[in-house]
Amino acid sequence: MATGNGHGFVDLPEGKEGPPSMTTTRDSVARLWSLCDVLRDDGTSYQHYVTELAQLLFLKMAKEAGQEEALPKGLRWDDLKARSGAAQYGFYQQLLLALGRAPHRRVSAIYANARTALRQPKHLEQLVDGIDALDWFSAREDGLGNLYEGLLEKNATDIKSxxxxxxxxxxxxxxxxxxxxxxxxxxxxxxxAGTGGFLVAAHEHIKARTRDLRDLGEKEATWQREQAYTGVELVPETQRLALMNCLLHGLEGPRGGEGAIQLGDxxxxxxxxxxxxxxxxxxxxxxxxxxxxxxxxxxxxxxxxxxxxxxxxxxxxxxxxxxxxxxxxxxxxxxxxxxxxxxxxxxxxxxxxxxxxxxxxxxxxxxxxxxxxxxxxxxxxxxxxxxxxxxxxxxxxxxxxxxxxxxxxxxxxxxxxxxxxxxxxxxxxxxxxxxxxxxxxxxxxxxxxxxxxxxxxxxxxxxxxxxxxxxxxALSAEIEAELQSALREIQALTRLLTEAPVEDDEEAA
Incomplete structure (x- = not known):
């Protein structure tokens, strides 16, 4: 029996189909992930797949959600789509730099130090065309945040990533x-915070019980979107994904700030x-x-x-x-x-x-x-x-x-x-x-x-x-992870032993 998981997705036994909208979302995620073949052909590593896709996907989703006012004019999806070949590739490189300096602090935080790992203009054009060809009507109906989270989940469950x-x-x-x-x-x-899953799920949980915050007063609803959630993420590329995830789910973070998830330790x-x-x-x-x-x-x-x-x-x-x-x-x-x-x-x-x-x-x-x-x-x-x-x-x-x-x-x-x-x-x-x-x-x-x-x-x-x-x-990934973890522990212990005398404290115990 299928069970809802609170995000618009349905946990299904393998080989079983869900309702039409859920199947559409899953199909869209599969089509997005198939674009990774283009990235692989370009020599892009698994670690950069979702980051590369997300940088493009956010532009398209801003258009579909009617939120392009946060992006400077001339630096939007249609501006990128209107170009092709080397002109498109050069424009995309400049677009990423410009968005990293955008007046809108949330946009500039998302694109801070962003750059493309693509090497060939033809592959960028394939990605743009592939994203543009998705069923965006159904994606809007299902929720753009659900589509984005589906991509994050697909990346996480792919061992090689x-x-x-x-x-x-x-x-x-x-x-x-x-x-x-x-x-x-x-x-x-x-x-x-990672990619923001816990904060997004908490926000969705509250929205589901307040008719999408409509049961709250205007002041309370604004506080819920802008002040209720605090996250910290150490890795810049992961924070970028998390900020996109939060914004696509209506979790905005402090007004005038960079978003709900800070970069730091x-x-x-x-x-x-x-x-x-x-x-x-x-x-x-x-x-x-x-x-x-x-x-x-x-x-x-x-x-x-x-x-x-x-x-x-x-x-x-x-x-x-x-x-x-x-x-x-x-x-x-x-x-x-x-x-x-x-x-x-x-x-x-x-x-x-x-x-x-x-x-x-x-x-x-x-x-x-x-x-x-x-x-x-x-x-x-x-x-x-x-x-x-x-x-x-x-x-x-x-x-x-x-x-x-x-x-x-x-x-x-x-x-x-x-x-x-x-x-x-x-x-x-x-x-x-x-x-x-x-x-x-x-x-x-x-x-x-x-x-x-x-x-x-x-x-x-x-x-x-x-x-x-x-x-x-999975077995080989587990073995590799165990060896890496053991090596890190040995290196850490070696540093402690060589940098300072062993004290009879918690670490020595």
């Missing part, structure tokens, strides 16, 4: 948003300056701080080069009292000793860590790591907020997810039912015992485990069906 690190599966995003229930008037933050002073949020939804990057150094946050209690532990501190300290968070984190955050244990203890003191979801493997195959979602609420007081943690094991005895077995909202339905309707995890729950997937662990039990949250009780019988094995591409 390497974009999986910037993209959280749509079904997981929508479920996390639905469970924490962001509301109008709340500040919503993603300190590791949440692990620096920028993160400390962010306003406290009522809701934080995020999937922080995995690994250590680049170069092996420690993040430059002076406001956090526990210093470490482990980025996830620093992000976790930022999140629970960045919540307003009563604020809710849902955060994707790798297994090492649950069991790491030393600073890891201290961060978990502080988390459970400051917040009510009410639910932990152990995710199946194969979702983030680009990194090849095992992940979890932590759901917690910032307490009114600073101690004793966690009384018990409910753990849902969705990892044991689950399929190997990938192209053959896509991860969808259907997979998460049993967890959603067990979680309940209260965003703070206060719905009535039933401990299913050692043979079930959902169990309660009291704060006293966790203290005896030294606050180790890596809890598993189901025996995993594994997959014996050859058809369920991951794709060879």
């Amino acid at each position: 390497g974009a999986g690190q910037y993209f959280t599966p749509r079904a997981l995003i929508n479920t996390m948003v639905a469970l924490v229930q962001p509301r109008p008037g709340e500040r919503i933050q993603d300190p590791a 949440s692990l620096s002073g920028l993160g400390a300056s962010l306003p406290r949020a009522h809701v934080i939804l995020t999937n922080p990057p995995f690994g250590t701080k680049k170069g092996g150094g420690r993040p430059t946050r002076e406001d956090l209690t526990h210093s470490t080069s482990n980025k996830q532990l620093v992000f976790l501190q930022h999140i629970y300290r960045g919540l307003a009292p009563g604020g809710r968070a849902a955060v994707v984190l790798p297994d090492n955050v649950l069991f790491e000793d030393g600073v890891g244990q201290k961060v978990r203890t502080e988390l459970m003191d400051l917040c009510d860590l009410h639910t932990l979801l152990r995710l199946p493997t194969g979702i983030f195959y680009a990194q090849g790591v095992k992940t979890n979602v932590l759901f917690f609420t910032r307490g009114e007081q600073d101690t004793g907020n966690t009384k018990a943690v409910w753990v849902y094991d969705l990892r044991a005895n689950m399929p190997n997810f990938g192209k053959r077995t896509p991860f969808s909202s259907e997979t998460l339905k049993p967890f959603v039912a067990a979680y309940g309707t209260d965003p703070h995890g206060k719905s009535p729950r039933e401990d299913e015992g050692e043979s079930g997937r959902f169990r309660e662990f009291t704060r006293e039990e966790l203290s005896k485990r030294h606050d180790n949250l890596d809890i598993a009780w189901l025996k995993d019988h594994g997959q014996h069906d050859p058809e369920a094995l991951p794709d060879p591409e």
Whole structure:
């Protein structure tokens, strides 16, 4: 059975058709992705596919959405389409430079330092003609933002693109948003925004419950579009994609500013300056701080080069009292000793860590790591907020997810039912015992485990069906990612050992 995911897309079993509009959107995404053949012929790398397409696509979408007034006259889609060959290629290069200096700050932020990776004018002309030939009437009906997000999702699920690190599966995003229930008037933050999926999903969630913000007053609706959302993204090219994604979904960011998603590092002073949020939804990057150094946050209690532990501190300290968070984190955050244990203890003191979801493997195959979602609420007081943690094991005895077995909202339905309707995890729950997937662990039990949250009780019988094995591409990507991660850890440790004496502190532990 098909299930909606909150973005206009429908999660369908492979080979099944959806409603005509959904099929049209999917067809349009497939046609857009097929244009990557042109990019490949031009020698463009996988990493530049979506950036190259998006730079052109945004011009066309601005025209289709009737929003070209933000673009300077003479630097719009029709101006590019009217040219051909070398003249078009030269004009496009100048257009990108000019848009990077456009008076409209959101446009200039999107095109800051933009350049084309194309080398031959004929390939640019093929891309322009291919984009222009899409069914734009249907795209407008389905929502231009949905078409753009479909392209981002297609890029992320293509192993060779390497974009999986910037993209959280749509079904997981929508479920996390639905469970924490962001509301109008709340500040919503993603300190590791990627392509903006969490903020866009939160905005769509609120719009769906306010008749596209029409139930709000004019002042409240304006605040919701321009002030409610805050994101930070470290990688310039990813921020460019995120800004486009937000604008196409009507999420504008501060008036006169660059947009809802800032370019920067949440692990620096920028993160400390962010306003406290009522809701934080995020999937922080995995690994250590680049170069092996420690993040430059002076406001956090526990210093470490482990980025996830620093992000976790930022999140629970960045919540307003009563604020809710849902955060994707790798297994090492649950069991790491030393600073890891201290961060978990502080988390459970400051917040009510009410639910932990152990995710199946194969979702983030680009990194090849095992992940979890932590759901917690910032307490009114600073101690004793966690009384018990409910753990849902969705990892044991689950399929190997990938192209053959896509991860969808259907997979998460049993967890959603067990979680309940209260965003703070206060719905009535039933401990299913050692043979079930959902169990309660009291704060006293966790203290005896030294606050180790890596809890598993189901025996995993594994997959014996050859058809369920991951794709060879996914397996090789996982192996490569594991080796790269191990190399980074070794390099970081080497720098720490050679640059300073080993101290008997959290890192030495």
